Amino acid sequence: MTSILSVKNLTVATKVNASRLLVKNVSFSLQPGKTTCIVGESGSGKSLTALSIMGLLSKQLVQTQGSVVFQEQNLTLFNNSQLREIRGKKIGMIFQEPMTSLNPVLTVGYQIGESLTVHLGLKGAALKARIANLLQQVGIPESRADSYPDELSGGQRQRVMIAMSIACEPLLLIADEPTTALDVTVQAQILKLLDELKTRMNMAMLFITHDFGVVADIANDVVVMFRGEIVETGAVEQVLSNPQHPYTKALLDCVPDAAGKKELKPMDYAWLKGEVTT
């Protein structure tokens, strides 16, 4: 099957120190209608990988190497206006920290509507109806369209981001820890909504999460990152039930159980000796 997104040897460094690699030689590809979950250490480069794919790295950082091919086009060679054409329309993105990516002085309804106007030319009553429909899909009363971000709860803001990201029914959704502020029942509702888009639109999804329960429920494939590198990839059953890399094994060992019987413990890094050459 042809992949919709193919990332090859993606490498990200800081501008001040080109030898300080934050993402090293990351390669993977995504298929339409499938979900790939990225898991891994806090600070291992998951968010930077996602931002780099979208051409949204901050000014201090630079992609020093690698290609990002989306629908046969190398996004790495695109300029800003070409990227803007694709972002929000063909590729939707949910950022890790909603409050910092929402504009505090615009109502959430306006912000959800922006991409519908820019990319699909929606206006007036049709626009209002679509915004109301999106809010309803993420479980927020449509009357809240007139609220400003700081008048919403953490989970409501996160759901506004989700509504924005799927507004134009993208072919690829990149979601960076999109359900961390949602209780499990609302989370289940959102995951179902994304799954419907996956089936109906054949949408591909790149889903960054720390929650192995979510991984078990939604992933087709799993990518495991550690200190800027991919240490393991595979089908979800494979990675969860029969992990190969010592980091993956050690990480899975730390997953807490719902009965509270298993002892809480951070990872034992004994496996690291001789494993990684940094």
Added chain:
Amino acid sequence: MSQIILEAKNLNKTYTQRSGRFGFGTTLVQALDNVSIQLRTGSTLAVVGESGSGKSTLARCLLQLQPLESGEVFFQGKDLAQMSGEDLRVTRRDLQMVFQDPFASLNPRMRIGEIVGEGLLIHGLGSRDEQKSQVLSMLNRVGLKSEDVKKYPHEFSGGQRQRIGIARALVLSPKVLICDEPVSALDVSVQAQILLLLKELQAEMALSTLFISHDLRVVRHIADDIVVMNRGKIVEQGEVAEIYENPTQTYTQQLLSAIPGQKHLRKQALNA
């Protein structure tokens, strides 16, 4: 069994929201509807519940960061609203908060060393050298490096920023820690490290914690008591073990059965 360090009685809080197609109308949302809680000294009280049910509002109201409509909050038996002067100053240090949105709560122009050390400076705790070493040691305990003190918030990952917020609160050795989703951005290993740190501090200095979380697995491990909220109301409360085994309210039952990954984990347990 033990003393109550923080108690809230009949808290009520209503927000006025713009509404209606043109934004001219308003509706009232009752974010806290007669909420009462008790936090026992040296224990952890988890607050779980629907997104938008009033958990963060409760946290802010407990700390008087937001005005209440009615209700009282007592810290060590004293009404917070009546406190002033030295009493209030000391209490501010004793009650610390970790906010839900870490980035938004960190000053972008301050280095991490300054952010974490600011409280020590304001409260004049220890000499400059002692303050520095306390900051370093707390950063290490949350899994950040000594050289990180020179960096700015934007140079960190989401989970690293979350830990900066935790370090900033804990460095003051508070009596009560109110934390709003403090481990939501952490991998399960770092998460365990932070939860164990909280348990250590609980043993060392009888830290009492109000722990708001959506992660019911984490709550099962860390909390002694639990409060379940839905639409501004407490719908169920009690000891954690009891409520997990015997949830009496439909909403609590729904929550527990919606924990993700249960099918897979059951399968694994069977294979084990």
